[in-house]
Amino acid sequence: MPGDTTDTLGKGDVVSNESLANLLKEERRFAPPADLAAAANVTEAAYAQADADRLGFWAEQARRLTWATEPTETLDWTNPPFAKWFADGKLNVAYNCVDRHVEAGNGDRVAIHFEGEPGDSRSITYAELKDEVSKAANALTELGVEAGDRVAVYLPMIPEAVVAMLACARVGAAHSVVFGGFSADAVASRIQDADAKLVITADGGYRRGKPTALKPAIDEAVAKCPQVEHVLVVRRTGQDTAFSEGRDLWWHDVVGRQSADHTPQPFDAEHPLFILYTSGTTGKPKGILHTSGGYLTQAAYTHHAVFDLKPESDVYWCTADIGWVTGHSYIVYGPLANGATQVMYEGTPDTPHQGRFWEVVQKYGVTILYTAPTAIRTFMKWGDDIPAKFDLSSLRVLGSVGEPINPEAWIWYRKHIGGDRCPIVDTWWQTETGAMMISPLPGVTATKPGSAQRALPGISATVVDDEAHEVPNGGGGYLVLTEPWPSMLRTIWGDDQRFIDTYWSRFEGKYFAGDGAKKDDDGDIWLLGRVDDVMLVSGHNISTTEVESALVSHPSVAEAAVVGANDETTGQAIVAFVILRGSASETENLVADLRNHVGSTLGPIAKPKRILPVQELPKTRSGKIMRRLLRDVAENRAVGDVTTLADSSVMDLIQSKLPAASSED
Known part of the structure; x- marks a missing residue:
């Protein structure tokens, strides 16, 4: 999913113009559908507005949220690279994702259509989600979790994962979600680094048609983490589960007995919302810290703009796992802040059959689909005939995330999933950026297969050479971000120096993303992958x-x-x-x-x-x-x-x- 960056990136790892001249000459262009463009949430005017007054633009997007105390200051950049956005404002992130929709009269709107891998399903309205999040928040309080504490979450793709994250946000505790498949050692290192006092897990989850245990990895990990006071366990599979008396508690017991009344407390915009560890393979885990007001502003705006979301009529589905940043920003925070109805799917795309994704699209009438190039290429390998068996006519916008998408996979996605009519938004961003940074807009951009194309309104991105000079159109080098953005990482948890060294030391005053890129003759950006994926032949x-x-x-x-x-x-x-x-x-x-x-x-x-x-x-x-x-x-x-x-x-x-x-x- 969105990029991890390496701690050391050599100075010689630049992408040369010789290689860029060889890049596939991609001439195909696809204009936005006329009906979508006519009613698009965001038009070409947004770029000019943001260029004229970038901070004013982001202040306007912040007003899409509900603040307990409206911010009067947009950006404090007096101590770069440490940014503060909307610093004098106060809000509660969970209130913005749940309560305000109920108060606006949309409590009966479905928030989550959950589809379990074994075929179980349930639909949860915003009113029901508010009650569940409130009960879970009361449970966290009963277990001694306070604002500023950290809570580790190690769950499968089930609604309780969303509830747990929002309950943490509601009480001001930062969650650290660890993908429910990492080893006990990987889990332990993340619990230790965040100094989490509570772990929320499940007995297991379903994957490829059978239950897989999660709790044993937590038992092994927590044995190395004496600061953990309790382990809260969701019963998902009904597997036999070892229980440590006094430490381990069933979710249905503790949460089930709580009141559904809970008054959310507002927190500073810069209050920590979550820590998410990037998937580095060596060294100490790298905990990316995101805070509340700026992150939610950009996650909500980009979800609204890039997918052209109409919450009254769209059914949205992001196929990512909650354990990755895509799941944080585009399953939990962005869609729910916007009052979206979305699908949440527990399993793999080939269980019980290779048409499972398209069966889900057909069942729920999914209109917006956000998935990864690796999944698209897998579907290509399985054959065109599989999606052809299903009614995919509800789809109107397709998204891609996680890595550059090959032009041929892009064309296949458009033709066989999008019926040759859906615009594709190829999104570039990272765990560190928190939200989308470069992407077409579906009602504005004439899309190019394989290109993320243009920085979104309010975002400043370019391509520079080895000496930090911006390259001309047709040239290539390194992708950098030249101005702070609301959802940017604030630091690496507990290690400010590593934050500076990793992201801000390569090019003075610029954020180095660790990706190679080129600009085409129109100035559009093509991502070339990690700079350490460049070969010298x-x-x-x-x-x-x-x-x-x-x-x-x-x-x-x-x-x-x-x-x-x-x-x-x-x-x-x-x-x-x-x-x-x-x-x-x-x-x-x-x-x-x-x-x-x-x-x-x-x-x-x-x-x-x-x-x-x-x-x-x-x-x-x-x-x-x-x-x-x-x-x-x-x-x-x-x-x-x-x-x-x-x-x-x-x-x-x-x-x-x-x-x-x-x-x-």
Whole structure:
């Protein structure tokens, strides 16, 4: 999901103009649908308004929220890079996400259509959600949780996860949500770093048709965390669950006995809302701190603008997990602040069958779908005939998040899911940015397959070279953010110096995102992936993204991952791992054809030295391809830590293929 950044990024990791000239020349353009453009929430005028008065623009967006004390100051940037937004304002985030909709007469509107993997479902109205959040807030108070405390949340994709997060916000405790699939050690390190006093978990969750236990990992983790006073356990699967007398409590007992009356207390706009740990693979966990007023302002505005949300009629579905920032901003805070009706799905896209997502779209009449390129490429691999069996005509806006999307996957998404009529908003942002930063607007932008295109109104982003000079159109280098934004991370929890060193030291006065990017001839931005995913082959910088896009543009390839492996002759050699489409079979001729296809698309320098067709790619549970592990395979090293993979057995299968892989001399 939205990017982790590395702690050290070398000065030589720039993306060269030589490589950028080779990027796929993408000429296809798709104008906004006329009916959507005519009634769009946000028009072209928003860019001019924000350019003329950026702070005034954000002050206006803040007024979309309900404040107990209206802010009079928009931005305090007197101590960069430590920003304060709306600092003299006070609000309660949970009130903004729940109570105010009930008070406005929308208590009967469905907030969440929950669809469990086993087929159980329930719909929760805003009035019901308010009662549940109030009861959970009273439960937190009974358990000694106070404003300023931290609460760890380790739950599956069930409504109680949303309730727990909002209950924390309601009482002013910062939540630290840990993805319900991380190891006990990973959970323990995050609980320790945040110094959480309460953990909220479940007996288990459902994944691929069977219950998977969560509580044992918490028991193991909490054994190393003596500051944890209680573990609150949601009964989801009914599995046998070990209980520690006095420490462990059932959610249905403690929350169930509470009153549904709870008066939310307003907190300062800069009061901590949550800590979210980025998925770094080494070193101390990096806890990204987000605060209340600025974060909610931008999460709500971008959800309203980028998806053109009409809360009275839209049914929205973000397929992310609550444990990632996409789930925080675009399942919990953005949609609920806007009074949206949304779908929440517990399981995987292939259970009980490969049409499960489209079955859910059809069942609920989903109008806005937000998913990841890795999911889209998986659907491509499964075949066009699967979505064709379902009625997807309710869809009107499609979104992509998590990594750059290959143009061919973008076109497939538009054609086979969007009926060749839905605009696609390809969104760039990160855990650290808190909310979307670069994206088309569905009623304004003529979209380009594979490009996030333009910074949103009120956001200042550009591409600079190694010396921090802005590159001209057609040039490439590093993506930077040049002005503070409301939802920006405030620091790394407990480590201000690491915050400065990681994000603000590479280019003075600018936030370095850690991503390579280019500007096309129109000035639109194309993301090239992490700067550490740039390969140096015979003196030429080649982006993994451009080679992957070239491979996926071949009709036999569903998905590709490319790495650079050390090579005595060329410095680095390009090694590609590809998943073939259903009907394609692996032959030496096909491998040669793929090599030549990349050569003719990007130039001979970009031809992979080795191409390995594989059944699956190593992915984290958030869907990111772990290229680090593929690099280990390509360089014949022992494979590193696989604990964050969704399926660690994938690596054994990939390694077993390596000796037989043909290599180009």
